[in-house]
Amino acid sequence: MPSFVHLYILSPLPLFLTKHFIKLPTLNPLFSPLNLHNFHPNYNYLHSKFVIKMGSDGNDSLSLDSIRKTLIGLEDTIVYSLIERSKLPLNSLAYQSSPFPGGFHGSLMEFLVKGTESVQAQGGRYQSPEEVPFFPDNLPPPFVHRPVNCWQGLPPAAASVNVSKNIWDFYVNQFLPLLAAKGDDGNYALSVASDLACLQVISRRIHFGKYVAEVKFRNETEAYTAAIRAKDKNTLMNLLTDSKVEAMVMQRVAKKATVFGQEVTLNATSNSNNYKVDPSLVSRLYNEWVIPLTKDIEVEYLLRRLD
Numbered sequence: 001m002p003s004f005v006h007l008y009i010l011s012p013l014p015l016f017l018t019k020h021f022i023k024l025p026t027l028n029p030l031f032s033p034l035n036l037h038n039f040h041p042n043y044n045y046l047h048s049k050f051v052i053k054m055g056s057d058g059n060d061s062l063s064l065d066s067i068r069k070t071l072i073g074l075e076d077t078i079v080y081s082l083i084e085r086s087k088l089p090l091n092s093l094a095y096q097s098s099p100f101p102g103g104f105h106g107s108l109m110e111f112l113v114k115g116t117e118s119v120q121a122q123g124g125r126y127q128s129p130e131e132v133p134f135f136p137d138n139l140p141p142p143f144v145h146r147p148v149n150c151w152q153g154l155p156p157a158a159a160s161v162n163v164s165k166n167i168w169d170f171y172v173n174q175f176l177p178l179l180a181a182k183g184d185d186g187n188y189a190l191s192v193a194s195d196l197a198c199l200q201v202i203s204r205r206i207h208f209g210k211y212v213a214e215v216k217f218r219n220e221t222e223a224y225t226a227a228i229r230a231k232d233k234n235t236l237m238n239l240l241t242d243s244k245v246e247a248m249v250m251q252r253v254a255k256k257a258t259v260f261g262q263e264v265t266l267n268a269t270s271n272s273n274n275y276k277v278d279p280s281l282v283s284r285l286y287n288e289w290v291i292p293l294t295k296d297i298e299v300e301y302l303l304r305r306l307d
């Protein structure tokens, strides 16, 4: 004997009511726990193991070629971000420590970067090994969890190495005065926003060295294992160094600076050697800081690879 409840469920009435009168709460799919736990995109169900995916960059397998493609893509972003920062003068007041209302003591740059990182951490930014905050202490927990959890496959001790302090120091104290012209136009917050864009992409590029090191370790496990066990930094550095690739990288970034940074005018007689950012400075950035720090990250990663 069908009850009233049965009739109600079987009738089109619930559908009609839900459609027209009852507003179900719509959860942002980013925050839904279903997004996290039902299905793990890095899990290879056929072979029962995690495979490392590279996340947002479109390359989803761990090979030297695919990682180098990502590094090449990041070159573009680095050159564009340098072009943006070079439009503003140095604005050195933004980098000098002073007391702020509310008890904060530091530079305007530190103040703004800490605040931005705190918001970005909540939005789920620092959840993969290539995304490293400059001020990791007391960051709030994320309320967005990235579904493609690309750190799953890297050994946690090795994945946690970072050179953020060195990146910050060379950028603020050595590189920025070469990039930005002397002067002060009062656009402090804008300058720092541009700095942070530069710093974040440079840091991402350098910390991608963790994946490079992982692939190199997998390709030549025996040789790397011996050097790791002997804690032999020099041998590790020699094993991972490819001077030809380094030379190509430096040439390519200089070329990108000439192509992306040329003045575009309708006047055929304009001076085509007037670049927005000096190509030799971009090459120098890579030669003196980006490549050496990437190699440091690779060595540090390898030293902890077997922990």
Ligand SMILES: O=C(O)C(=O)C[C@]1(C(=O)O)C=C[C@@H](O)C=C1
Pocket: 068, 212, 240, 241, 242, 243, 245, 246, 249, 290, 291, 292, 294, 295, 298
């Ligand atoms: O492509 C590699 O094999 C890397 O390790 C990256 C990189 C670089 O930073 O560009 C670093 C070390 C090598 O000597 C060559 C290039």
